[in-house]
Amino acid sequence: MEYDLSFFSEMFVRTFSFWWVIIPAIFLGLVVGAIPGFSAANTIIILLPLTLAMDPEIGLTFMVALYASSRMGAGIPAILVNIPGTAGAAATPLDGYPMTKQGRGQQALAMSFFASISGGLFTTVIALLSLPWLSQIAYYLHSVEMIVIMFFGISLIATIAAKDTLKGLIAGFFGLMIGFIGTDVVYETPRGTFGFLELYDKVPLIPALVGLFAISEAFAIIERQSILTERGKAAMQNPGWSATFEGIRMAASRWWHITWNSLIGLVIGVVPGAGAAIASFVAYQQSKTYSKTPELYGTGHIEGLIAPESANNGVTSGTLVPLLVIGIPGGATAAIMLVVLQYHGVTVGPDLFLTSPELAFGPFTAMAVTYVLMILTALPLARYMSKITVISTIYMAPIIISFTLVGSFVPRAYLFDMNLALVFGVIGYVARKTDYHVAAILIGVILGPLMETYFLRAMKMSQGDIMVIFSSSIGNTLWVLLVISLALPYYMDHRRKKLGDGS
Amino acid sequence: MTDDKEAEGSVHTSVGSQLIIPIAAILFTIYYFYTIIDAPWTAQVAAFIVGSILIILVVLFGLKSVKIIRTGQGALDFDDLITPRSFVPKRLGLLSLTIVYIFIVPSLGFTITTFLFLAMATLLLSEGKNMSLILSLSAGLSLGGYLLFIVAFKTRFPAGPFETLMKVLF
Structure with missing residues (x-):
């Protein structure tokens, strides 16, 4: 079959005809993405009977639309109340929340939506055009290379907590140790579990996220009448459409930034297991490193918001690439899509492009159409959503605690997870009050199990030789790049100071 | 916190509270090492590094x-954690209600x-003001949560007398 312009045009027109499935999925995705514990994967599982009853092409379109919009939805509470809906949005509040406190919540949401939509749309088209080539990336990354990538992730911690690198590193490595809790994947020896059976299967991510971000934030905000600063309150007095248009204009003027960061997300998304959390932090770090104004990051800087948001939406299309090309799902949602396709007797892999091109290319065209329809459905919501920030903390704190605490119960239905969320809440509160970054602890918890798995595999293959981590040419290149990325901010800072002294 | 300090122009560091996270990290690491002391080398290596x-x-x-x-820039106290002191009773009350x-x-x-928690926590924070508004808001939110999470999303939230009664009635 010829995959020419007319083929793709027909595919897009055909996908647009499924608007009646896509639009409800967009709104559902925005809601479930915004509630910690209600990921797209969970919602798709809940709605599985409905999806399985649909025609496979329509079912896939529904799942893809929900997946893409939930990614964007996760950024909404991250910006407005400092609580990321999912771990993939954990880098979003770094600059999004300070903007909200300044009364620029509407503008921040518009920027985030624009970066998400344009970044997601761009990477979807790129993924569609370069499917065979992109699928090769996963083949070149083995345990050793992944260990270096994990260390890349840890190096980000120091950059994120730029005010005190030592504290950032302590928080990150503490998070890594917490992430090591559970049984090891080779010998199934329980480690660091305090005797709790519920921790044998690693520390669940949602209670950690809820505790570190939501519970700790709720305990911290009661000191203030409102999450807004005095300037922010004044700015919120005259809400109108102008802040939305201004946000779009400011984000659009940084089109190159969106393009570059969404491509980072796409490439990381192609690697199975890497995910949106890593992509958004990598994007944030490199955006800050190469910025002319790195000191503005963390204070409500536009580029600090659009970098993670465009990257985590780039991941969305990336995770579908290995699923459709080599049959390996790049994430939980992609794994559920695989189950649905298998239920309908569809075998994914290279043959799918010959036997059922509408199913092979369909998810990408569905994603592109979803992003187009989001311009009309999601962008206008920024004005109304931002009003949540004027609610008094007297009401907001108890609502955050009760709803997110129960949200931590949802993924596994263990009451233990609510207790765990409270423990993480206390850790998060102490961290916030003493200027340890909660995001640094969280990224450690996320990377810990991944890093250990790759370490164990590498050790097993090398029969316990630690030097295996320097045995691969790609890995060694990445080590060099890691050292450069650690040294570069110091060099740039030194150079900037030198130039400043000179002038 | 940092903003507050900057606003006050203070340079005082509460070293005691700053050390809580590092000490917790060390204690946990020692405990973790204890649990892997007899594990095979391959299962220890990542944690040891x-x-x-x-x-x-x-x-x-x-x-x-x-x-x-x-150098006198700080003291071994816990001021960072408990300031502003006027909010300590409310914060402890909120923590107790959460437990x-x-x-x-x-x-x-x-x-x-959820209704009881929302009502009591909000009354605690508002110092008993606007009781009727708080009670109706708490009832509305907990019922809204029930309809969204349990009825619409079919989530396995903990069920009690209300959920059981609703199941029997509808």
């Missing part, structure tokens, strides 16, 4: 803290427990 780096970082931070105390919430939600179920 990361844990050793963590211990070095905490020692460095400890030395930095000693320097801060010696009670987790404790009773398995028996009373999501809807009733």
Whole structure:
């Protein structure tokens, strides 16, 4: 079959005809993405009977639309109340929340939506055009290379907590140790579990996220009448459409930034297991490193918001690439899509492009159409959503605690997870009050199990030789790049100071 | 916190509270090492590498803290955690209510427990003002949560008398 312009045009027109499935999925995705514990994967599982009853092409379109919009939805509470809906949005509040406190919540949401939509749309088209080539990336990354990538992730911690690198590193490595809790994947020896059976299967991510971000934030905000600063309150007095248009204009003027960061997300998304959390932090770090104004990051800087948001939406299309090309799902949602396709007797892999091109290319065209329809459905919501920030903390704190605490119960239905969320809440509160970054602890918890798995595999293959981590040419290149990325901010800072002294 | 300090122009560092996270990290790392002491080398290596780096970082931070105390830039107190002091009773009250919430939600179920928690926590924070508004808001939110999470999303939230009654009626 010829995959020419007319083929793709027909595919897009055909996908647009499924608007009646896509639009409800967009709104559902925005809601479930915004509630910690209600990921797209969970919602798709809940709605599985409905999806399985649909025609496979329509079912896939529904799942893809929900997946893409939930990614964007996760950024909404991250910006407005400092609580990321999912771990993939954990880098979003770094600059999004300070903007909200300044009364620029509407503008921040518009920027985030624009970066998400344009970044997601761009990477979807790129993924569609370069499917065979992109699928090769996963083949070149083995345990050793992944260990270096994990260390890349840890190096980000120091950059994120730029005010005190030592504290950032302590928080990150503490998070890594917490992430090591559970049984090891080779010998199934329980480690660091305090005797709790519920921790044998690693520390669940949602209670950690809820505790570190939501519970700790709720305990911290009661000191203030409102999450807004005095300037922010004044700015919120005259809400109108102008802040939305201004946000779009400011984000659009940084089109190159969106393009570059969404491509980072796409490439990381192609690697199975890497995910949106890593992509958004990598994007944030490199955006800050190469910025002319790195000191503005963390204070409500536009580029600090659009970098993670465009990257985590780039991941969305990336995770579908290995699923459709080599049959390996790049994430939980992609794994559920695989189950649905298998239920309908569809075998994914290279043959799918010959036997059922509408199913092979369909998810990408569905994603592109979803992003187009989001311009009309999601962008206008920024004005109304931002009003949540004027609610008094007297009401907001108890609502955050009760709803997110129960949200931590949802993924596994263990009451233990609510207790765990409270423990993480206390850790998060102490961290916030003493200027340890909660995001640094969280990224450690996320990377810990991944890093250990790759370490164990590498050790097993090398029969316990630690030097295996320097045995691969790609890995060694990445080590060099890691050292450069650690040294570069110091060099740039030194150079900037030198130039400043000179002038 | 940092903003507050900057606003006040204070340079005082509460070393005691700054050391809570590093000490917790060290204690947990030692406990973790204890649990893997008999495990095969391949299962220990990642934790030993990361844990050793963590211990070095905490020692460095400890030395930095000693320097801060010696130069008079800080003291071994916990001011960072408890200021502003006027909010300590409210914060402890909210923490107690949260613990009670987790404790009773398995028996009373999501809807009733959420209503009680929202009402009591909001009354605590508002110092008893606007009682009728708070009670109606708490009822509306807990019922809304019931309809969204349990009825619409079919989530396995803890069920109690209210959820059981609704199941029987509808």
